[in-house]
Amino acid sequence: MSQAYKRLFYGTAMDVAKLCSVLDSTGIVPVVKDQAESARLAGFGTLSTDQEVWVHPDEYEKAREVLLTLEL
Numbered sequence: 001m002s003q004a005y006k007r008l009f010y011g012t013a014m015d016v017a018k019l020c021s022v023l024d025s026t027g028i029v030p031v032v033k034d035q036a037e038s039a040r041l042a043g044f045g046t047l048s049t050d051q052e053v054w055v056h057p058d059e060y061e062k063a064r065e066v067l068l069t070l071e072l
Contacts, residue, residue, distance in 0.1 A: 005054040016051040
């Protein structure tokens with residue numbers, strides 16, 4: 001991921017979906033990075049099914065506050 005974004009969270013697909021839903025409702029646009037899906041599309045495999053949530057640095061502090069209010 002580009003240095004223009006900061007990683008906010010790393011976890012299961014369910015937790016990522018919950019976090020993204022809350023971030024969307026607050027006006028923050030998250031980017032989800034899914035290594036397993038990228039590997040599958042490239043014809044490879046991976047053991048990890050975890051995903052990453054990235055946000056723009058301008059929105060990072062607000063997104064971090066949202067993350068701290070959730071029980072993930």
